[in-house]
Amino acid sequence: MGLFDRVFRGSDEMYALAEKSVDETIKQLGSDAPVAFPNTAYFLACIYAYTGLKVTNLGELKAALTPIREMMTKEKRTQDIFTSGIATAMAAEAIEACKYAVSPTPYEEPYHGHMSDAEVRELGVPLVTQDIPGFVVMIGPAPSDEEAAKTIKSYQSKGIFVFLIGGIIDQAVRMGLNLGFPVRVVPVGPDLWSVGHVISLVVRAAMIFGNIQPNCYKEMNEYTFKRIFAFVNAYAPVDDMTVACGAGAIAMGFPVITNDTEDMWRVPKSLLIQENTEDFIETSLEARDIKIKVTDIDIPVSFSTAFEGEIIRRGNMRLEIDGSRKDCFELSRMRDAADVEDHKIELIGKDFDEFEPGSKICCGIIVEVAGKNMQTDFEPVLERKFHNYLNCAEGIMHTGQRDLIRIRVSNDAFDAGFRARHLGEILYAKVKNEYANIVDKCQVKIYTDPDEVKELRAEANKVYDYRDDRLLSLTDESVDVFYTCILCQSFSPSHVCIVTPERLGLCGAVSWLDAKATNELDPNGPCQVVTKKQVIDENLGAYADVNEAVMKYSQGALERVTLYSIMQDPMTSCGCFECICGIEPFSNGVIIVNREHTGMTPLGMTFSEMASMTGGGVQTPGFMGHGKHFISSKKFMKAEGGVQRIVWMPKALKDTVADKLNATAKELYGIDNFVDMIGDETIAEDPETLLNFLGEVGHPALGLDPMM
C-alpha cells in the first residue's frame, strides 16, 4: 500500500475515534458541558491554531469535528497528506479534550498529559540559548527496555527535550528513569492520541513566541518548519494512525525516523527508515539539522542542561555543601595573566570521600580568570552562571549564589567517582568555552578546610559589597549606552529588547552587564550598542537612537518604543517573560503576575490569558512582559508614576521582591512597608474586594490620575 493511502486510512481511523469519544462524552455530560485543558489561554490549542475555533464546550467540540473532517482531503497530492496529517493531530486533541471534560485530572503518574502555557513559556530561554537544541517525540516501545533507557538518557545528555508516548513510557518506568518536565523527559500519555498534547505545545510556542495568528495554516507550518527543531522516533510496528500523525509532523517540518520497513516509504529529510534503532539519535539529529554543542568535560557523570532541573533528595545525598549552616561561598575574580595557570584545579582541604556520608561541609570555590578583554564588571556575569553550569552535571544540585549556596552530591554521582575537583573541571570547561573571547586563562581553587573557608568568606563578602555598590551606581542616567538583545529572534523574529542598567531583559536572563559582556564576546552578535544621545522625552524614556535601533533590529516591524511607559509604545516581548503586568482600571493601578502563578487575578484573567495579550514582538498598550527584578526598579513604569501603581501581585512574588520594592517605595515616595499595601490572592481575586482592601490600607494608586 502506498504512503498516501496509509495516511488517508490512518486519518480516517483517528477521526472515527474522535467522533466516537465526542459523541459518548456528550451522551454522558451533555453538549453544554465545558471542555478545556488546564492553565492555557489557547483553548484546545491545535484546533484553535488551525481553525481559529475557540472550543469551550462539548457542543462546540462536536461542531469543530466538521472542519477537521474537511481537512482530511484525499487527492493524491502531498498537500492532502499534509492537511490530513494535521487534522489527525487535531482529532487526537479532540479525544484528549474529552478526557479532560470528564475529569480535570485524567492523567496520573507517570503520565503528564496536557502541558500548561507556563511550561511552554519556560522553554523560551533554553530554546534561544540552544540549551535545548531540539525536541524528540518517541512513540511506541523500543526493542528492549535497556535500549529505551539508553536512548532516552542519551537524548537527555545532549539536551534534547524528550516526549514519550505509548509503551516506551512503561519501559522508562521499569528502568527507573527520572521522568518529568524539570528533567525534560515528559511521559505524555499511553495512547497515540496523547500526541495532541505535544502538537498543542508546539502550536502554542508558535502563537506565543512567533505571534502566529490562529487559522493561519501556512504561517504556522512555516514557523514550525523553520524555528522548532523537533523530530519523531517511531518504533516498529508503526500503524496507519501513526503514519497519519507522522504526515502531520512532516507537514510541520518535523522528520520521522522509524525502523519499520513494512509498507514504509523513504522521503529525504522527512521520512527516514533506519533499521538500526541504535543509530536513531545520530540519524535523527542530522535529519533535522541539529548540531549539538559539545563541551568536553572530564567528569565521571553525564553533563547536560536536561539535568538542570534535577532534584536531589536528602535520602539520595552523599554530602551537602550547605551555605545556610556552614561557611560556604563561590566567587569569580579577575587576575593578572601571570598569576593564573590555565586549567589548574586545586583542592585545599579534604576531598568528598574523606567526609562521613550525609555530611554538611564547608566549601569555598574561587574561579580566577585572566584575559585581555576581561573587566571586573564581568566577574558577577561569570559567577552568576556557576549555578547553571554545576546544575547540569547529573547527580549534582546547586541552588543559591554568593555565600548562600547549597550544593548536593548524590550517592550515584559519588559512586561514579565524582569528587571535589570535578566541580572545578565543570567550571573551568564552561567558563573557557562560553567566554572564550574574554577568558584566556582560568584556574579553580576549591577550599574545604573550615578555617580557611571562614577567612576567605569574609574576603568574598567585601567583594560582594563592592559589587553591590557598583551596581547601585549603575543607573540609566550614569551610563552612555544601552544594549539591544535579539537573542530571541531565532523564534520571535520581530522582537527587540532594549537592556538598560535599570531594566534587564524581560526574560530575566540578560542584565545590562550581561549584554555588555555578550557584546564583548561577539561584537556582531545579538547585543549591540545603542547610544542614548537624542532624547525625545526623558520621562517616557523615549530616545530617537533607541527607536532607530528597534526599527533596524526588528526589520521594520516596530517603529518606536519607550523604556518607562506601559501605555505609550511599551516595549515588546518575545513571550518568555517572567512576569506580565496589566492595568487594573478600577484602582488606576496595575497588577503583576508571575509565570508560576496559575490562579485567577482581579483582572478576571490568569497569567496565561494575560500573557496571550502580548508577546511575539507585538505592542499592546496596557500590557507588558518583564523580568522579576524590574519590579523594584525606579524605572518601572516611571512615566505613569512608578511602583506606586502596583496594586496586586501573587503572594509568592510579593515575598520575592518585598525588600527591594519597599526600599524603592521608601526612596521615591517616603512610604514604609509599601508591599503590605499590595493585594494578593489571599486578599482578593476580584476587583471589588481588591478595591475595598486598597481603600482600607490607603494605597497611593487610588489618588493618582487614571492611566486611560
Next chain:
Amino acid sequence: MEWNYLTTVEEMEADAKKLREMGLLSGAETWEDRKQNQTPQCKFGEEGICCRICSMGPCRITPKAPRGICGADAHAIAGRNYLRFIAGGTAAHSDHGREICHTMNATERDGHYQIHDEQKLLKLAKEWGVETEGKDIYDIAHETAHVGLMEYGKPFGTLNFLKRAPEERQKLWDDLGIAPRAVDREIATAMHMTHMGNSAEAKALVTQGLRTGLADGWGGSMIGTEFSDILFGTPMPKDTEANLGVLEKDMVNIVIHGHDPAMSEMIVLASEDKDLLEYARTKGAKGINIAGLCCTANEMAMRHGVRMAGNFLQQENALLTGVVEMIAVDVQCIFPALGPLSECFHTKFITTSAIAQIPGSIYVKFEAKKAREQGRELVRMAIDNFENRDPNKIFIPKNKQTATVGYSCEAIKKQLDTVTNSHLDELDTYKPLIDCIKSGVIRGAVAIVGCNNPKVRPDYSHIEIMKKLIANDIVIVASGCSAQAAAKAGLLSKEAKEICGAGLKRVCELADIPPILHMGSCVDISRMMLLATGIAKDWGIDIPQVPVVGCAPEWMSEKAVSIANYVVATGIDTYLGIEPQVKGSSQMMELITEGTRKMVGAGYIINKDPEDLVNAMIAGIEAKRDALGI
C-alpha cells in the same frame, strides 16, 4: 505573505507592444508584421505534402492528385520531408558540437582557450580509452578532441556515448537497427534516403529519423555539452536576472546571441578587462553590460551569471530598446531581420561564423587562435558606438526577474547530496529524487524544452504548462528558450516554490532549489538524457517506466524535431504543442504517435491547447506511476 511576483505574459506583451510602437517611429518592422504578411500560410507545406526534392516538381498531393509525378504518395512525401527536417536539426546541433571539438583541439596552457574542468576531461578520456597516465592535460585534451572529431566520421562502429545508456536501451537500439553510426553518416544516410528515387516507405523514413535523432542527442549534442563543460567549466548554480530590464541605460550594452559559447566567452572576458572598462568610462558610460539572447544566453548565464535579455522571439525587442550598442551573433536562430532592423538604430550587428553570414552585418570571422584579441576588438567597437545612441529612440521595459540557473547533472546530484543522511544514504546518486517520486511527494518530472513559435501565443504555453505542473508536485527541468520563458516569468527563482504543490515546495526548501531546474541550452538536452538514464539506473528500471516525460509546447526549428526524435528513441514520451508538418499523411501521424511507441516505448502526444496538453502530461505521469504500482 503570498508570493505574487510572477511577470505575466500580459505584462510581457504590453512591453513588446510599446517597443513595437517605438519601433514604428524608426521604421522598424518585427516578426509580428511579417507574420501578418505570411498569412494564410501554405496548406501543402503545413501538412508536409509538397515535394520539392527534384525539379520535376514541385508536386502537391490533393484528393484529385494523390501521387507526385514519380509516384510518391502523401506518406512518402511527408516522411521524406520529416526526415530531412530531422537531418537539418542533427546537422546544426552536431556541427555546433564539432566546432567545440575544434576549439578544444586549439586549447593551450597559455592560449586563448584553456581547460577549465580537468576532472571532467580525465573522466571522459578514460571513458574513451585515451591514455592519461603521466600525460600533460593539454595533450590529453587534444587527443580526446581527436576522438570526439572521429565520432563524426568514423567508418565503423556506433557512437561511443551510446554505452552510457541503460543496457536495455542499448540492446533495443541494436535490435531495431537504430544505434547510430558516425554522426555525419546518419545525416548523409537521411539525405540519401530522401533523394529522388529512394525510400518511399514511411516506416523506414521514421526509423531513420530516430537513428538520426540519436546521432544528435547521444552524439553531436552530447559532445557539444561535454566539451563545453571541459572547456568553460561544468555549470553550477548561479544567480542571474532575465528579461529586457537587464539592459542598462547608462552602460554600453552588448547583446550576445546564438548557440556556440566560444565567441561569447571571449566577449564576456573582454568586458571585464580593466582598460576597456576605463575606456568605456571615458566615453561617458558607467560600465559594460553583457546580456544574452537564446541559447548563448543560457550558456553564459549558467557559467558566468551573465544576464538574459530573452528568448527567440525577443531578439528584435532587444534592439528596439534603442540602447544596444552591439549585437554579436554566432550560429542558429538568428533572424536575418536583424540586418535591416539594426540599421534603424545605431546598433552594430556582428556576425562571427561562416555558418551564419547575414546581409546588413559586419562579418568578423572568429578564429580560436586570435579569439581573445577579437573579443577585445568587438567590445572596443561597441564602446565607440555608445555615443551614437539616439536618445529619442530609447525605451527599456522595467520588467526583469531573478533566476537561479546552471543545474548540470553534476550540480543536481550535488544538491541532492544535501538531503541525504550520512547514516543511511550514499552520495552522488539520484536516489533522493527517486525516493520522492516513489513515495508520491513528487509525482514525476517533465523536461520542458524548445523554442517560441508565432503559431501560438509566445511564452504563454511554456509558462501556463509550467505553473500547472509545479502546482501538481511535478518537478521540471528546462532548457533553451523554454527555460528563458520561465526565467522571464520568475519561475526560475527559488521563491517560485510558493506556487508549487506542498510536496514540491518542501523538496525545494530542503534541497534549496527552484522548482524548475535550468539545465542549459538546447544542446544541453543531452544532459536530460543522462539525467533520465541516471534515474532509471539508480531505480533499476528502464527509462519508459520512469514517470518522466518531455514537452516542447512552442517548438519551431529543425533542431527541435531532431531532439524530439532522440528523446522518444531514449524512451521518453514527448508532448508537442505544435503539430509536426506531416498531417497530410495518416500513416505518418500514426507512426510518430503510436508507431514509435511500439518500437521504442515512447511517442508524441500532440495537442495545440496548452491546458489539454498539460492535463495529458499529468495523466501520462500518473499512468506510469500506476503501472509501477506507486
